Amino acid sequence: MAENSTEKTYDFIIIGAGVAGLAAAQYAARGGLKTLVLDLSLPGGQALTIPNLENYPGLFPSISGTDFCQNMKNQAESFGAEIIQTTVKSIDKVENTFRVETIKEKYLGYTVLIATGAGHRKLNVKGEMELEGRGVSYCATCDGPFFRNRKIFVIGGGDSACDEAMYLSTLSDDITLVHRRDELRAQKAVADRLLANEKVKVLFNSKVKEIKGEGRVQSIEIENVQTGDVTEYPTDAVFIFAGMNPVTELVEMLPKDEAGYIKTDDNMQTLIPGMYAAGDIRSKSFRQVVTAVSDGAIAAHSAGEFVRNMK
Numbered sequence: 213m214a215e216n217s218t219e220k221t222y223d224f225i226i227i228g229a230g231v232a233g234l235a236a237a238q239y240a241a242r243g244g245l246k247t248l249v250l251d252l253s254l255p256g257g258q259a260l261t262i263p264n265l266e267n268y269p270g271l272f273p274s275i276s277g278t279d280f281c282q283n284m285k286n287q288a289e290s291f292g293a294e295i296i297q298t299t300v301k302s303i304d305k306v307e308n309t310f311r312v313e314t315i316k317e318k319y320l321g322y323t324v325l326i327a328t329g330a331g332h333r334k335l336n337v338k339g340e341m342e343l344e345g346r347g348v349s350y351c352a353t354c355d356g357p358f359f360r361n362r363k364i365f366v367i368g369g370g371d372s373a374c375d376e377a378m379y380l381s382t383l384s385d386d387i388t389l390v391h392r393r394d395e396l397r398a399q400k401a402v403a404d405r406l407l408a409n410e411k412v413k414v415l416f417n418s419k420v421k422e423i424k425g426e427g428r429v430q431s432i433e434i435e436n437v438q439t440g441d442v443t444e445y446p447t448d449a450v451f452i453f454a455g456m457n458p459v460t461e462l463v464e465m466l467p468k469d470e471a472g473y474i475k476t477d478d479n480m481q482t483l484i485p486g487m488y489a490a491g492d493i494r495s496k497s498f499r500q501v502v503t504a505v506s507d508g509a510i511a512a513h514s515a516g517e518f519v520r521n522m523k
């Protein structure tokens with residue numbers, strides 16, 4: 213094996229400490245694999261921003277995403293997984309191991325899991341970039357409290373937009389959700405609850421033309437896609453939930469589906485033996501905390517078998 217004195221070797225290196233990565237870490241470490249998790253930020257990923265995790269089976273009454281992720285991290289560490297906050301620069305196959313290079317260290321792994329998830333999709337409209345952090349936000353739990361009792365626009369028609377609009381309606385009773393089609397994409401229970409909320413007005417068939425403001429968000433221009441009419445509404449904040457893009461920069465060599473998500477088999481195995489993918493980065497039809505956790509557990513099991521066969 214191509215190891216040198218500065219490179220520590222692990223059975224399983226997990227890139228990404230979202231819920232898929234943390235579940236994999238827990239299962240792998242508990243199963244006896246020497247396990248390392250690398251992430252550029254705090255363990256938990258997207259799930260950290262869930263105000264109230266109410267659809268995770270068995271977790272009743274619900275808890276916050278932050279508490280859930282902290283529990284997952286503690287649980288993985290209790291079985292011996294190491295979690296390091298750092299930026300991964302590259303992953304290369306070197307003989308029968310993967311070399312994972314971070315900004316500080318190099319590690320070797322017999323197997324590797326790509327669990328880098330997905331990042332927020334932008335609307336790419338004028339004012340979005342310029343006013344990000346000044347009223348434009350992609351995280352209601354992080355920034356919502358700054359806009360208590362203010363006018364808030366929420367963009368998108370999926371589960372995130374509806375869930376986050378519900379959360380924001382606990383802070384303000386002046387919420388407007390803007391969706392480009394005539395029906396919501398969100399799961400029925402989520403959509404029905406949103407539509408029944410009197411604090412949330414919904415503008416269907418509408419898209420954002422521009423977000424305006426001097427130093428902070430002051431108004432938003434909305435175009436009715438059926439009539440072409442453009443209306444400018446005063447607002448203090450614009451929360452954007454237009455879906456996600458998979459974070460695949462480290463693994464450009466892997467085959468993806470048409471939307472850019474990594475293809476795996478049912479064992480989370482990618483085209484490269486010993487390299488797995490789990491969670492929101494993986495090509496699949498249903499992205500939930502529970503499906504990400506399931507992916508992670510399966511990936512850890514597959515990695516365990518691979519390592520045992522190898523050794």
Ligand code: NAP
Nearest residue numbers: 335368369370371372373392393397453454455456498499
């Ligand atoms: P999503 O389901 O992809 O929805 C994105 C929404 O943004 C869609 O309504 C889409 O419109 C709209 N959109 C996309 N690009 C746009 C643009 N340029 N301008 C205006 N609107 C745009 O994304 P998500 O809501 O973030 O959810 C991601 C995944 O996480 C989903 O699988 C979801 O089920 C899951 N999730 C689940 C829960 C839960 O179970 N409670 C909570 C959050 C997320 P169209 O509908 O016209 O395409």
